[in-house]
Amino acid sequence: MNILDKIVLRKKEEVAEAKQKVSVLELEANANFNRQPLIFKDFLIDEKRTGIIAEFKRRSPSKGLINGTADVAEVTQAYNLAGASALSVLTDTDFFGGKAEDLFQARAVNQIPILRKDFMIDEYQILEAKAWGADIILLIASILTPQQIIDFGKLAQSLGLNVLLEVHNLEELEKSICPHLNAIGVNNRNLGDFTVNIQTSFDLVDKIPNEFLKISESAIDNPEVIKKLKAVGYNGFLIGENFMKTANPGKEILDFVKHL
Numbered sequence: 506m507n508i509l510d511k512i513v514l515r516k517k518e519e520v521a522e523a524k525q526k527v528s529v530l531e532l533e534a535n536a537n538f539n540r541q542p543l544i545f546k547d548f549l550i551d552e553k554r555t556g557i558i559a560e561f562k563r564r565s566p567s568k569g570l571i572n573g574t575a576d577v578a579e580v581t582q583a584y585n586l587a588g589a590s591a592l593s594v595l596t597d598t599d600f601f602g603g604k605a606e607d608l609f610q611a612r613a614v615n616q617i618p619i620l621r622k623d624f625m626i627d628e629y630q631i632l633e634a635k636a637w638g639a640d641i642i643l644l645i646a647s648i649l650t651p652q653q654i655i656d657f658g659k660l661a662q663s664l665g666l667n668v669l670l671e672v673h674n675l676e677e678l679e680k681s682i683c684p685h686l687n688a689i690g691v692n693n694r695n696l697g698d699f700t701v702n703i704q705t706s707f708d709l710v711d712k713i714p715n716e717f718l719k720i721s722e723s724a725i726d727n728p729e730v731i732k733k734l735k736a737v738g739y740n741g742f743l744i745g746e747n748f749m750k751t752a753n754p755g756k757e758i759l760d761f762v763k764h765l
């Protein structure tokens with residue numbers, strides 16, 4: 506069983522446990538549930554911002570511990586001030602060291618879109634994302650059926666949430682594309698074996714219809730790569746480890762954006 510299968514198996518257990526603990530009515534009663542989510546596109550195309558979706562990521566299956574001391578409110582505010590167009594906050598605990606509270610804290614101190622970065626396999630998690638203050642949800646093509654992508658995308662958009670579909674190859678893109686998406690992300694990391702290759706983004710960019718925002722994800726570690734990705738049509742750049750692996754992620758992003 507590869508790591509993605511393990512993550513999905515554990516996620517099914519977690520969602521079943523969460524449903525026992527917190528009812529849908531309780532999720533809907535959260536103040537964030539009635540908040541109007543921010544529009545991802547507005548911030549990505551804002552010329553005063555950088556297109557960077559800056560991720561708060563404590564650990565990962567491929568790298569183990571990345572940063573055990575960073576404070577989520579401090580780091581996400583620094584990302585925002587440096588010109589990030591959006592934030593990505595991991596809420597998976599077992600594999601990434603994140604939690605719902607991280608999203609609540611990031612939401613409380615930032616007014617730019619926030620992606621709930623998790624492995625969505627059940628509509629209940631979309632309601633959680635809204636209740637926790639997210640603006641964007643992630644749907645990963647390799648763990649969902651085309652029908653689930655349609656159903657989850659419809660539900661998310663009916664709640665005002667933006668939907669980012671993640672693909673890694675042409676087959677995933679072609680089977681998953683549907684009208685209930687706002688953005689398509691090409692993950693440069695193969696989630697089966699953790700190999701990374703930026704070329705994946707260059708190979709797929711022209712296959713993504715222009716009506717969708719185009720995002721390149723993972724393994725982006727220098728500003729020159731962003732310039733090249735922008736030149737071929739990408740609007741957004743999801744970066745986690747490059748900032749989080751340093752002692753001061755907020756300073757690291759500032760130095761990075763100076764070279765864009």
Ligand SMILES: O=C(O)c1ccccc1NCC(=O)[C@H](O)[C@H](O)COP(=O)(O)O
Binds near residue numbers: 509562566
């Ligand atoms: O990062 C991993 O090791 C990983 C393993 C299994 C599933 C997903 C994984 N990462 C999720 C991501 O997509 C990245 O956190 C995100 O794109 C940022 O990537 P990076 O800039 O390389 O940290």
